[in-house]
Every structure is written in structure tokens, then in C-alpha cells.
Amino acid sequence: MSADVASLEPEARPLLEVEHLVVEHHLPGGARVHAVSDVSLTLQRGETLGLVGESGCGKSSIARSILMLRPPNSGSVRLNGEELVGIGPARLRELRSQMLIIFQDPISSLNPRRTVRSIVAEGLVIQGRPLPHKELVDQTLRDVGLDPDAVGGRRPHELSGGQCQRVAIARALVLQPALLVCDEAVSALDVSVRAQILNLLEDLRERLGLTLLFISHDLAVVNAVSDRVAIMYLGKICELAPVDAIYGDPQHPYTHGLLEAIPQPDPDIPLAPLELVGETASPIDPPSGCRFRTRCPRAEALCAADEPLLRPLTDGHYVACHFPGPTHSFSMIQTGTTGDDSTGA
Amino acid sequence: MTAIEGLPVTVAAGIDPTMPPGPGGRSTASGVATTRRRGRASRVMAILAIMWLGLVLVLAIGADLLPLAPYDAPVGGPRETPGLRLHEPLGTDAIGRSQLSRAIYGARVSLSVGILSVLLGLAAGGTLGMIAGYFGGKLDAVIGTLNDSVLAFPPLVLLLAITAIFRQSLPTLIGSLAVLSTPSFVRLARAGALSYKEREFVIAARSMGASHARILTRELLPNLMFSLLSYSFLIVAVIIVAEGSLSFLGLGIPPPTPSWGGMVATGRDYLATDPQLVFTPAVIFLLTVLSFNVLGDRARRRFDTRASALS
Numbered sequence: 217m218s219a220d221v222a223s224l225e226p227e228a229r230p231l232l233e234v235e236h237l238v239v240e241h242h243l244p245g246g247a248r249v250h251a252v253s254d255v256s257l258t259l260q261r262g263e264t265l266g267l268v269g270e271s272g273c274g275k276s277s278i279a280r281s282i283l284m285l286r287p288p289n290s291g292s293v294r295l296n297g298e299e300l301v302g303i304g305p306a307r308l309r310e311l312r313s314q315m316l317i318i319f320q321d322p323i324s325s326l327n328p329r330r331t332v333r334s335i336v337a338e339g340l341v342i343q344g345r346p347l348p349h350k351e352l353v354d355q356t357l358r359d360v361g362l363d364p365d366a367v368g369g370r371r372p373h374e375l376s377g378g379q380c381q382r383v384a385i386a387r388a389l390v391l392q393p394a395l396l397v398c399d400e401a402v403s404a405l406d407v408s409v410r411a412q413i414l415n416l417l418e419d420l421r422e423r424l425g426l427t428l429l430f431i432s433h434d435l436a437v438v439n440a441v442s443d444r445v446a447i448m449y450l451g452k453i454c455e456l457a458p459v460d461a462i463y464g465d466p467q468h469p470y471t472h473g474l475l476e477a478i479p480q481p482d483p484d485i486p487l488a489p490l491e492l493v494g495e496t497a498s499p500i501d502p503p504s505g506c507r508f509r510t511r512c513p514r515a516e517a518l519c520a521a522d523e524p525l526l527r528p529l530t531d532g533h534y535v536a537c538h539f540p541g542p543t544h545s546f547s548m549i550q551t552g553t554t555g556d557d558s559t560g561a
Numbered sequence: 562m563t564a565i566e567g568l569p570v571t572v573a574a575g576i577d578p579t580m581p582p583g584p585g586g587r588s589t590a591s592g593v594a595t596t597r598r599r600g601r602a603s604r605v606m607a608i609l610a611i612m613w614l615g616l617v618l619v620l621a622i623g624a625d626l627l628p629l630a631p632y633d634a635p636v637g638g639p640r641e642t643p644g645l646r647l648h649e650p651l652g653t654d655a656i657g658r659s660q661l662s663r664a665i666y667g668a669r670v671s672l673s674v675g676i677l678s679v680l681l682g683l684a685a686g687g688t689l690g691m692i693a694g695y696f697g698g699k700l701d702a703v704i705g706t707l708n709d710s711v712l713a714f715p716p717l718v719l720l721l722a723i724t725a726i727f728r729q730s731l732p733t734l735i736g737s738l739a740v741l742s743t744p745s746f747v748r749l750a751r752a753g754a755l756s757y758k759e760r761e762f763v764i765a766a767r768s769m770g771a772s773h774a775r776i777l778t779r780e781l782l783p784n785l786m787f788s789l790l791s792y793s794f795l796i797v798a799v800i801i802v803a804e805g806s807l808s809f810l811g812l813g814i815p816p817p818t819p820s821w822g823g824m825v826a827t828g829r830d831y832l833a834t835d836p837q838l839v840f841t842p843a844v845i846f847l848l849t850v851l852s853f854n855v856l857g858d859r860a861r862r863r864f865d866t867r868a869s870a871l872s
Contacts, residue, residue, distance in 0.1 A: 235727040282770050309770035317768050325761035329783040387765065 229297055231394055231427045232259040232282065232315075237291035239277045244510075249499050251277040253451040256526075259395065264421065264428040266442030268435060268474070270496060274451040275431045279399045282429070283317055285465070290548070295395065304420060313343050316388035320400035322380035326372040332357070332383050333368040339391045356390040361416060378409035382416070389420065396431045402437060412442055435478055439463055444532075447471050450499055451509040453526055457533040467529055467540040469512050506538070516537045607859050610852035617849055621668040630659035632666045633817040640835045651841050655827055660838075663819035664845055670813075670820040671849070672827055674735055675801040679793050680740035686746025687789050691777055693747065704747065712744045712863025716803070724812045734813060738800050753785040787860075794857025798850045805846060819845045 239252035252274040258266050269275050281288040284300055293300045293436060295315060300308065316339075319325040326335055336356060337349040343367050354364035360382040366401060372380055381401065388396060398417070402410040432438050438445055446456040447470060455468040466472050494511045497503050507530060509519040518538050526536040620627070630636040635657030636649065643652035643660070648825030651660035693704040711719075723737040757763060765782050771780070805815040808822030816823065820840045 285764060285768055312768060312770040316630045317765065319761040319765065321761055325765055326778055327762040327784070338766065338771075342766070342775065386766070391769070495696045 230258040231261045231290070231296060232429070233294040233297075234258070234278075234282060235292045235294075237278065237293065238280060239274070239281050239286065240289050243294075243500070247500050250451050250502055251499060252281065253502070254291075255448075255451070255453055257446055257453065257456065259427050259429060261394075261427055262421070262425050263443045264430055264441055266384075266438035266445040267429060267431045267448060268445060269432065269448030270436050272496065272499065273448045274499070275433075275448060276399055277427065277451075278448075279317065279397045283312075283315055283397060285317075290425045295415055309343075313339065313391040314393050315395040315397065316383070316391060316393045317397040317399060318388060318401040318517050320539050321375045322384060322404065323372060325384050326387075328372055331369050331371055332362075332375070333364070335372075335383060336386045336390055339387060343391060352390060353386075353442070356386045359389065359420070360386045361412075362386070372496055377405055378412060381405060381409075381413050385413075385416065385538075389424070392424070393426070394403065395427050395429065397431070399431045400433070401430075403432060403434060410437070417441065435474060437462075447474065450496060450502055452507055452536065453534075454508060454536045455534065456526065461530075461533050465537040465542055467532075467533070467542060468508075468537045469514050469539075470508050474510075506536075508537075514541075563783040585608035588716055603855075603859060606855050613848050613852045614856070617668050620665045620670065621672055624665050624669060627665070629662040629665060632658060632662045632819050634658065640831060640838065642835075643837055643841065652837060654824070654838060655831060660824075660841055662680055663824060664821070664842060665820040667821045667824060668845075668849075669772070670731070670818060671804055671822075671846075672800050673818075673854075674731070674738060674804045678735045678800055679742050679797045681735070682742030683746050683789060683793050685739070686743040687750045687780040689743075690750025690752075690753045690857045691781055691785065694751035695758050695773070695777060695781065701751075705751075706745045708747045711740065711754070716741050717806070720803070720807055721812065729812065729815050731814060734804065734807070738803055742796050742804065745792070745796060746789060749789060750785055753788060754781055755825075757784055758780050791857055791860030791863070794853050796857075798853035798857065801846075801850055801853070809841065836844070 226352075229517065237252055237255045238250075241249040242249055243249060255274075257265065267275050267278065277286070280286045282293055284293070284303075288301060291301065295311060298311070300311065303311070330338075333353055333458045334349070334364075336353045340349045342353065354368065357364040357368065362382050365381075367375065367379065372383070374382065396417075397414060402413050405413060414437065417428065420512075428441070430438060430441055442459045444457065445459050445462040446453050447462070447468065448454070449470050452535060454465065455462065455471045457467075462471060463475065466475055497507065497510050503520070504518040505521055505523050506515070508511070509515040512519065514537075514540070522538070524536045524538045526534045529535050529540060568573070569864070636659050637653050637657050639653060639655055641649065641657070643650060649659055649661060649663060653661060654660055656712060656812070689704050689708075693701040719741065720737055723740070724733065727733045727737075758781070766776055766780050794862045804813060804820065805822030805825065808820045809826040811826065812821055814820050823849040824842035825839050825846070828842070831838050
């Protein structure tokens, strides 16, 4: 349905190619949640793609489908050109060392009953890497800024949140993956610790040539780390562009709304009236045509009848909107709601 | 004797109105001083419980090495009063057998039945519960239905049915009580597996390619083991009581092998004239069950990671 993104990319073979990915969850009673509907994206080697959207828009479903933790209902996921959908379990197990994930909750992502060294070594054991592991484990702990002799024998509850997240990163890195999926990886951390972890990820990316899929609802964080940004709404990508274009020249009305909703850290600036009003439509019964039309200030009859495809506007800038545009050429809608974080939590 | 002297203390501290009963209950007291005082009392009780259980265990295991009278032959007149004869401090039973010897050999039966059947129930129930909770779906439905049927059956009727079908013996008794103790472990392990299986460290293990068997044994089991083990203490107490009830009904260990429940049963006829025949085994019984309860409760609170993380 969407434009053939892969062919428009300048470089040769992307590390990850996702095409027409569909993920549906079944609810008791027969209803289906359309978590991800026909999403296509690619990741070039060494780049960071930011994936932004409200809670429940399907960001994590995309991450888990790419990693085959929850195989997609249809579509294709290729890592290094190798199709992952429908692959045999033995080969999938091998490929899993190439693509790893870091989660939001640093404490919950570590087994409380195991020591740091055993947690970091786990991937090596699962993948059957030759013994001994200690040298590599300790080196990886040093790589993420932890002293293996000080923390190696501790358990997660004896560490701070930031240290736990470093351990989680070490657990992934010890397998030397090509792709690292960060699913809200810094959202649960304090601002200062968040900056440290972001710097660490940036540093590791440069040193190890990692490719990152960086999922977040925090536009400021995504701005800081991403090369390109994809904005998601209700299971679909509505805008995908280099980071400067997204933040400097947003075309989709939803992107406008998200950027407008970022509070300015200055008490003298009055809160702008929210551009985004109303609730996200239900992913169980998404609207016809454009899924954003129920909240869109630019919506017209065409939007209900015809679904806008993700198509290139300029080089590398894709928008799925019938009426893309940079300016507020539409009437602002004011409501009584104030300060509501429309980017979700 | 320490444990018996300490009884009033342990009983007084054991009845704690602020503590909700059953697994999962947690102390909700707010005062720090109260908590500290209760902590000390609970420590004293735990030490007394360990001492009592240690004494019973050592005597039961070493019974053959002790200079005890035979438990199945009369050593004096019937119903002799305790304390009158140096080598028979607990007196004799209705047909003149040594009460001390019978109590110690009875401990063998009660403890081995209690501990072995709970270990069997723990292994079976823990495995089934973890599988049900982790895999969910049809497997969960089948295991859950079976489990509920066992629970819905009146336990005494189930035991009567089993003892009626099979020969009355120690293995039969252990087996049937293991069946009775299994459902609690199934539920506990299932609930634990359900709460852990969506935790991110389990998903992380899956994302690295861990097999189901590895996730069950290396990720889930270590996290469930402590709550299952501490719950086992409480179940041992329940099973010892169940064994006593069965012996009391004459469905336990066939005579002349003594068991505490059997001793109470035979002494019952003389309750009006010689109450010590019932009270001696009953007190030993009570202290043992109480000790298991105290230790189980303490272990549960000690290893409840969520509670300890808050303090």
C-alpha cells in the first residue's frame, strides 16, 4: 500500500527491511485489535531511526514483531536480506544474536535472582558460545561504564536504575548484535541518568557500528539521537523524514500537533492552545480512510473516503496525508483542556 | 524442654491480629516500634520452633540408637502415670506400652508422611502449575479443571476412597496426602508463572533465543522457588494434621506401628480417667504443627521479595 521506501534509499542493502507489516491481537469475544496496519520501513547500517507515537499506537508491537517475539500476521521482515517471517526455529535462534532489545523498565528487565555477571553471560550461554565467558563479560561491562569487580557479583536490586539499564545494554552487546531495538529504553530514567544512557548509546553506536531502532514517546529524546524519524498514529506511519525535516518542517497535521504539545521550559511562555483534541480512535474499529481524520483540523470528505498513502514529498520526506503542508492554514480548535500531555505516557 | 517452657510466650506472640492469614498476606502495622517488637518476638519464636523441630527430628531419626523400650510390647502395667518411673517419664498406654517410645516412633511416621508427601506435592504441583501458567491456553484449561476437581472433592472422602481401594500402608498414605497437597502448589506456581512470564527479563531471554525449558527452569523457577518452599512449611503442618485425623479414624498406619493420631485415638476411651493418654501426644502434635506454621510464616515474609523491597 505504501510507497516502496526501500528503492528510494540511496545506499545499497539496508540492514533491516520491513514491508507491509500487519500485527493484530485477538481479544476474547472475537474482536481484533489492529495494532500495526501495513507498516513499511528500512534501517540503513549505522543509522538511528526514531519511532514516535502516543501510547497504544503500535510502537512496541512493531518492535516485538521485528524481533519475532510475536510473529506478524502478514508482511515481511528481512535482516541482511534474510526473510525472518516463517523461518525455521534453529536458524531464527542463530539470527536472534543479531537483533536484540532493551526495555523500558530497567529493574524488571533483569532477573532478580541472578548476579550481574550471570545476566550478561546469559546470551552467550543460550547461543552456545565457547567458554570461558568471563573475560568477554567483564570487557562488555567495562564498555558500558561499569566496574565488573564492583558490580559483577551483585543482584539487580542492589543497583540503581541507571546501572540496571547499563547491565541490560551489556547483556545485549555481549552478543555483538547488528541491530539494537530500544523500546522506550530511557523513558523510566531520571533526566540526568537519561542523558548518560543516551550518550552511552551514541558512543556505542559509533564505536561498534550499531544500528538503532529507537522507540519513544519523547520527542526531545528522539530529536537528540535519531538520524531519521517515523511518526506513528494508530498503527500506521503518517510521516517519515530526516530528523531536521520532522522538527523543522513538519508536513503532517499530527506531527504539527505533537510538536505543538511539547511544553516549553519557560514559565513566562503561555501554554499554547492544544492543536490535538479528542481521543485516539479505537484500534479495534479504526476510522475509514485516513485514521487521523477524526482529530484532524484539515479533514475533508476525501479523507473519510480515501486512505492517504505514505508518499514522498521531497527527497527522503514521506507523508501520508491528502493535505500536507507546513503552515497552520486551518482554524485552530480551542477547548477547555489544558496542559494535557497528548504524546501519552 | 525449652520449647515447652517457652510455650506461653510463643502462643501469645503467635496470635497476631494484625497479620492477615494465608499466603500473600502481609504485615500492615505502621508503627516502627511495633514492627521492631514483633520482629524480636518472631525471631524468638522461630528459634524455639527450630529447636523443637530439631529435637523431634533427631529423636525420630536416632530412635533405633536410643535406649528406648520396644514400642509394640508392654513394659509395665496399663495406664501408668507419667513421671513415676525414671525410664518411662511419659507413662504407659492402655495396654502398658511405653508412651515415650511410641511418641518418638510415632514422630517418624508423622514427620515422614508430612515431609515426603509435601515434597511430592511440591514437585508435581509446582511443575504442573508453572506449565499451566507459562503456556496458558488449552493446557492451562485442562490442568486448571483437573485441579479444581481435586479441590472440590471433600478431602476426607477422597482419602477414604483411596485407602479403601489400596492396601493400608505408609506409601499409600504418603501418596494420597501428596495428591491432597498438590492443588495448592499448582495454584501458587501458576499464579507466580503468570505474573513473571510477561516480565521483561523473560522476554529478553526469549529474544536471545532461550528455549521454553530454559525459561521455565532458569528464569521462572528461581523466582518461584522461595515462595513455594516457604509455603511448603505451612502445608507440612496441614498434612501432619490430616495424617493425625486419618490415624484417629483408623485409616492411617496399621497398628502396631505408632503414630500421633493413632495414640490420641486409642487414648480417647480413657479421657475421663487418664487424660494424659490423649494430652501427651496431643501436646507434642500441637508443638510440632505450631513450629512448622511459625517457620513457614517467617520464611514467607522473609522471601517475599516484593515486601522486602519496600522495607
